[in-house]
Amino acid sequence: MADRFFINEMPEFVAETNDETGAEGIEDSLLKLLSLPYPTLAAKLKRTALDLKETIVTNTWGFSGRCVSDFTLYTGSLGTAFLLFKAYQATKNKNDLNLCAEIVKACDSASSGSGFSLSLSLSLHSFSLTVLIYGFMRLLYSSDVTFICGRAGVCSLGAIAAKHAGNEQLLNHYLTQFKEIKLPKNVPNELLYGRAGFLWACLFINKHIGKGTIPSTLTGPVVKEIIKDGRRLASKVSCPLMFEWYGTKYWGAAHGLAGIMHVLMDMELKPDELQDVNDTLSYMIKNRFSSGNYPSSEDDGTDCLVHWCHGAPGVALTLVKAAEVFGGRQFLKAAGDAGEVVWNRGLLKRVGICHGVSGNAYVFLSLYRLTGNLEFLYRAKAFACFLLDMAPKLISEGKMHGGDSPYSLFEGIGGMAYLFLDMIEPSEARFPAYEL
Numbered sequence: 049m050a051d052r053f054f055i056n057e058m059p060e061f062v063a064e065t066n067d068e069t070g071a072e073g074i075e076d077s078l079l080k081l082l083s084l085p086y087p088t089l090a091a092k093l094k095r096t097a098l099d100l101k102e103t104i105v106t107n108t109w110g111f112s113g114r115c116v117s118d119f120t121l122y123t124g125s126l127g128t129a130f131l132l133f134k135a136y137q138a139t140k141n142k143n144d145l146n147l148c149a150e151i152v153k154a155c156d157s158a159s160s161g162s163g164f165s166l167s168l169s170l171s172l173h174s175f176s177l178t179v180l181i182y183g184f185m186r187l188l189y190s191s192d193v194t195f196i197c198g199r200a201g202v203c204s205l206g207a208i209a210a211k212h213a214g215n216e217q218l219l220n221h222y223l224t225q226f227k228e229i230k231l232p233k234n235v236p237n238e239l240l241y242g243r244a245g246f247l248w249a250c251l252f253i254n255k256h257i258g259k260g261t262i263p264s265t266l267t268g269p270v271v272k273e274i275i276k277d278g279r280r281l282a283s284k285v286s287c288p289l290m291f292e293w294y295g296t297k298y299w300g301a302a303h304g305l306a307g308i309m310h311v312l313m314d315m316e317l318k319p320d321e322l323q324d325v326n327d328t329l330s331y332m333i334k335n336r337f338s339s340g341n342y343p344s345s346e347d348d349g350t351d352c353l354v355h356w357c358h359g360a361p362g363v364a365l366t367l368v369k370a371a372e373v374f375g376g377r378q379f380l381k382a383a384g385d386a387g388e389v390v391w392n393r394g395l396l397k398r399v400g401i402c403h404g405v406s407g408n409a410y411v412f413l414s415l416y417r418l419t420g421n422l423e424f425l426y427r428a429k430a431f432a433c434f435l436l437d438m439a440p441k442l443i444s445e446g447k448m449h450g451g452d453s454p455y456s457l458f459e460g461i462g463g464m465a466y467l468f469l470d471m472i473e474p475s476e477a478r479f480p481a482y483e484l
């Protein structure tokens with residue numbers, strides 16, 4: 049089991065020195081980083097993040113001749129655009145905003161039309177098998193609808209970038225396109241390809257453009273479908289809401305309960321629906337592994353995944369939100385317990401956001417935001433410093449996996465750059481495309 053993660057040998061706490069010279073005598077490079085005054089470390093992380101951003105843009109945009117083969121936020125070009133938008137927020141450098149808009153525009157063209165027409169035209173031109181499979185997967189998963197893997201992400205980020213650029217016409221174009229996205233009847237409920245991922249895009253637009261931009265007349269029926277589906281499957285298990293994705297009752301953030309509950313807590317719910325969300329989360333806490341980790345699905349008996357997508361990290365972020373929404377001790381305590389699992393087993397041998405160290409660091413940032421407890425900030429800092437100090441070397445030596453899409457936001461170093469930018473103002477940090 050330990051081959052999935054590095055044993056966490058970092059100290060439980062390291063006090064910061066008052067000035068940079070105080071850390072100079074420390075030989076261990078990781079300890080030295082942890083001892084730096086926070087503003088000095090934040091400046092270092094920012095510099096590294098902006099350098100990484102340049103590398104990522106060169107590799108995902110420049111070298112491809114500004115062509116988009118995978119438009120998604122998860123592994124494709126939209127992830128680069130999202131990172132550029134984050135960099136713009138951190139530095140107010142208009143070049144980043146302009147390049148973000150340019151990449152979104154290319155993603156808009158690449159994602160226009162249905163999955164069917166895309167896969168058909170690809171097969172007619174018989175491009176590589178990978179591209180064919182990709183087109184087929186789009187068709188299979190009705191992937192237009194979500195923020196992370198679909199066109200909904202393209203239209204919402206496009207609208208927000210246009211708003212920041214003061215381009216009203218472009219803003220209206222993307223909002224109109226967004227409202228034309230149709231949810232097929234058989235669309236799943238989870239976050240990456242389903243209804244929850246569509247609702248998240250709506251929430252993101254309303255947060256950045258204005259309340260009611262996507263009205264509840266559009267989101268309400270989608271919420272209703274999720275609750276209806278959840279209650280229908282719940283009759284077969286002792287949990288008030290349950291969902292399936294390709295026949296499996298997942299629990300994690302990407303495909304299961306944690307992700308769906310996370311989004312539902314931001315929607316307008318009736319009291320009985322809110323109670324079902326509360327009781328579903330209580331069911332998960334009651335039925336977690338004795339280690340404090342969470343199964344990846346209802347029938348999963350192997351306690352091995354500590355990822356955002358499957359396991360304690362994704363659930364922890366949902367429990368933090370539950371503590372905010374419902375109050376009381378239960379969810380706060382459970383979120384802290386999940387955080388403990390992440391500290392002990394979450395220093396994964398992967399770099400990314402979805403199932404890597406970068407994503408797991410956000411558990412501590414979320415707990416820090418909720419509690420103000422500096423020990424959580426230290427833990428987030430420790431994971432970030434581990435990456436800053438070790439990741440390039442570990443990846444080049446093959447001891448750490450750099451991701452199948454090594455420059456991507458969710459699997460590659462894009463996620464690490466995003467985390468470093470979030471560390472500049474840790475109380476404002478949000479897990480990308482998941483925490484609002």
Ligand SMILES: [Zn+2]
Binds near residue numbers: 358
């Ligand atoms: Zn994952």
